[in-house]
Amino acid sequence: MEEILRLLYSLQTVDTKLDELEELKGDLPEIVKALENDVSQVKDTIKEKEDIITTSVKTRNKADLDIHDFKEKLEKYKSQQYSVRNNKEYDALTKEIDFAEQSIKDLEAQFSDLEKTMDVAKNEITELSQKLEEAEKNLEEKRKELAEVSKATEDEELKLTHEREKIKVRLQKDILPRYERIRRARDGRAVVPVRRNSCGGCHNRIPPQRILELRTNTKMYMCEHCGRILVSSEIAESVTTAS
Ligand SMILES: [Zn+2]
Structure with missing residues (x-):
């Protein structure tokens, strides 16, 4: 699961850059x-x-x-x-x-x-x-x-x-359509990191118990407010340093 979360966040990073290029035009x-x-x-x-x-x-x-x-x-x-x-x-x-x-x-x-x-x-x-x-x-x-x-x-x-x-x-085939669907519905951002115990997309607080679970990187969690896929800040950091 950790690898999938990492891939999803990588995909999001690439797509965000592509969106920025499109915006330049x-x-x-x-x-x-x-x-x-x-x-x-x-x-x-x-x-x-x-x-x-x-x-x-x-x-x-x-x-x-x-x-x-x-x-x-x-x-x-x-x-x-x-x-x-x-x-x-x-x-x-x-x-x-x-x-x-x-x-x-x-x-x-x-x-x-x-x-x-x-x-x-x-x-x-x-x-x-x-x-x-x-x-x-x-x-x-x-x-x-x-x-x-x-x-x-x-x-x-x-x-x-x-x-x-x-x-x-x-990536698994069934994850991609889900990712695309959230991306379309949520301003192009489907995968967001946890930041200061809040969702990096909608900034709503995430319950402490959920933060602990998220940190284990063993399951895919969605923000209960905006529906975006959440990844731990560790995953986000590892992707950012790699790219
Ligand atoms: Zn959210």
């Missing part, structure tokens, strides 16, 4: 992720606006052709009006002329609406492109910062991770 990993998200969102929106312009150009060109066709027809109808033989023919032609004139009006309205839509989209793209440029510049900077911090901590991190693996293989 601060919010940088999250900031980089958020900026990457921003950049890809702005890119998507720009693509949407470009699609709107492409579709609008097609529809506008079609409207332009149709206007041209109707105008030609209109001219033809108007010249035919001079050579009609009866009222019926005249009425029929008038109907065609009305229809062509209304169609031209509608198409011209559509044409100018599309021009407006395209103008709006173009302005939005200009604004978005500026935003994109800024976001990309910002992302570049934060990525560089993160890379620098990571480079500085990389060796240490590698060493600690390796040490962690070595400890893990020597």
